[in-house]
Amino acid sequence: xxxxxxxxxxxxxxxxxxxxxxxxxxxxxxxxxxxxxxxxxxxxxxxxxxxxxxxxxxxxxxxxxxxxxxxxxxxxxxxxxxxxxxxxxxxxxxxxxxxxxxxxxxxxxxxxxxxxxxxxxxxxxxxxxxxxxxxxxxxxxxxxxxxxxxxxxxxxxxxxxxxxxxxxxxxxxxxxxxxxxxxxxxxxxxxxxxxxxxxxxxxxxxxxxxxxxxxxxxxxxxxxxxxxxxxxxxxxxxxxxxxxxxxxxxxxxxxxxxxxxxxxxxxxxxxxxxxxxxxxxxxxxxxxxxxxxxxxxxxxxxxxxxxxxxxxxxxxxxxxxxxxxxxxxxxxxxxxxxxxxxxxxxxxxxxx
Numbered sequence: 001x002x003x004x005x006x007x008x009x010x011x012x013x014x015x016x017x018x019x020x021x022x023x024x025x026x027x028x029x030x031x032x033x034x035x036x037x038x039x040x041x042x043x044x045x046x047x048x049x050x051x052x053x054x055x056x057x058x059x060x061x062x063x064x065x066x067x068x069x070x071x072x073x074x075x076x077x078x079x080x081x082x083x084x085x086x087x088x089x090x091x092x093x094x095x096x097x098x099x100x101x102x103x104x105x106x107x108x109x110x111x112x113x114x115x116x117x118x119x120x121x122x123x124x125x126x127x128x129x130x131x132x133x134x135x136x137x138x139x140x141x142x143x144x145x146x147x148x149x150x151x152x153x154x155x156x157x158x159x160x161x162x163x164x165x166x167x168x169x170x171x172x173x174x175x176x177x178x179x180x181x182x183x184x185x186x187x188x189x190x191x192x193x194x195x196x197x198x199x200x201x202x203x204x205x206x207x208x209x210x211x212x213x214x215x216x217x218x219x220x221x222x223x224x225x226x227x228x229x230x231x232x233x234x235x236x237x238x239x240x241x242x243x244x245x246x247x248x249x250x251x252x253x254x255x256x257x258x259x260x261x262x263x264x265x266x267x268x269x270x271x272x273x274x275x276x277x278x279x280x281x282x283x284x285x286x287x288x289x290x291x292x293x294x295x296x297x298x299x300x301x302x303x304x305x306x307x308x309x310x311x312x313x314x315x316x317x318x319x320x321x322x323x324x325x326x327x328x329x330x331x332x333x334x335x336x337x338x339x340x341x342x343x344x345x346x347x348x349x350x351x352x
Contacts, residue, residue: 028073028084029063030063032091033091040053052130055130056138059131060094060135064114068090068094068205070339071210071228071343072089072213073090074340076090076210076213076214078211078220078328078331078332078336079216081215086213089147090206091142092139097202099132099136099138100202102119103129107174119132140163144156144160155214162208169198170201173201174198176190176197176198177194177263180194188269194264200228200233203235206228208221220330220331223327223329224327224328228324230320230321230324231320234347235347238314241267244304259289259300260289262288262289270309270313274309275309279303279307317348325341
């Protein structure tokens with residue numbers, strides 16, 4: 001009689017799956033975002049054409065992964081606040097994020113965002129600038145005017161200040177990225193400082209802001225800030241890998257965007273330091289835009305693979321995600337903390 005086959009435990013549900021650990025909070029956030037957009041209405045400004053409200057809706061819906069508002073809500077829940085009381089402020093962070101993306105697409109000339117036409121492609125440059133501005137400013141309205149009356153004003157003010165600081169840091173990071181691009185800088189440490197500002201700012205604001213809204217003690221606020229800092233680095237490192245590991249339909253953005261804009265990315269910088277003189281010459285030609293578009297990405301993929309830069313970049317992203325999870329050890333073991341753990345895993349495993 002043959003031995004019975006070993007029983008294999010089923011794989012845990014992916015974080016964003018309908019039965020995954022993040023699904024309940026994401027459903028709350030998505031429903032509230034749709035409700036607020038419907039409440040504003042496409043004709044709420046009285047123009048009869050939809051105006052800014054229509055363009056904001058086009059930028060916000062259908063939503064992306066709602067990662068930053070999720071971080072806000074789960075950080076607040078991990079420190080004792082009801083999720084339902086966090087939704088308005090959390091979606092304020094989403095407005096800040098999406099507004100920055102609208103402006104990013106203006107700067108980069110990108111025609112796609114999340115697999116659909118960008119605001120600038122759909123409505124034109126002036127309207128995209130105005131829409132981005134409205135989204136950014138609206139973030140503060142959400143915190144100031146729509147958080148529950150039971151939240152003390154001091155907590156609201158702390159969150160507004162945190163979001164404002166994040167907005168300034170985001171702009172500083174954008175300017176620093178442009179400096180690195182213009183100077184042809186290949187310094188990995190400067191790149192890490194840049195992404196700590198440009199990408200990390202809203203991760204920090206989400207986690208710290210959620211803790212502040214909940215009135216969390218200083219130790220919890222510090223733990224969540226450390227978590228967010230490592231998570232932001234992990235997320236951007238993994239994001240830089242997407243053009244080389246996913247197609248446009250998966251990543252939602254043209255794989256040639258970074259090359260076309262000579263943007264310094266993590267695997268390319270690692271490749272620069274790992275390859276030989278001939279490889280550096282090829283990288284310089286790629287970033288200068290002197291190679292035909294149809295061959296540029298394939299040339300880059302060969303350089304990244306042969307130099308081992310892709311493997312090193314993945315390992316660095318996973319190390320940052322591990323440090324993010326370790327920072328959460330100071331928080332009580334709750335469903336919210338488990339959700340934050342899941343986000344760290346998701347950050348470096350985007351295809352799940």
